[in-house]
Amino acid sequence: MGHVRTLQGKRGKTYQATWLDDQGRERVKTFAKMGEATDHLNLMEGAKVSGHYIDTSSKITVAEYARQWAANGPHRSTTAIRVRSLIDKHIDGTPLGTQLLSAVRPFRCRDG
Numbered sequence: 001m002g003h004v005r006t007l008q009g010k011r012g013k014t015y016q017a018t019w020l021d022d023q024g025r026e027r028v029k030t031f032a033k034m035g036e037a038t039d040h041l042n043l044m045e046g047a048k049v050s051g052h053y054i055d056t057s058s059k060i061t062v063a064e065y066a067r068q069w070a071a072n073g074p075h076r077s078t079t080a081i082r083v084r085s086l087i088d089k090h091i092d093g094t095p096l097g098t099q100l101l102s103a104v105r106p107f108r109c110r111d112g
Helices: 033-051 064-072 077-090
Strands: 003-009 011-019 024-032
Touching: 003 033, 011 033, 024 033, 064 077
Parallel strands: none
Antiparallel strands: 003 011, 011 024
């Protein structure tokens, strides 16, 4: 579980939210208001529990992630060739492929 601590600096008080990410690494973000730090901490902890945590410090692109996923997948050789071909054709070199993975969000349709 994370915590919020008060820091006193030259510009006054700031509030530091500290939590462990989904890989167990310590993360820190500083806010001007205690409520903002607490809200952020609650959001991060909730995202971990629900499986929706996103490490925004990661600089990996969608194409790089897809290649890593394909390389580690338990595919038969013919499937692995097909998957690499699909990544080359439909992800690499496209606007989606060059996006940071941490910046991609699910599409949500609106009814009506």
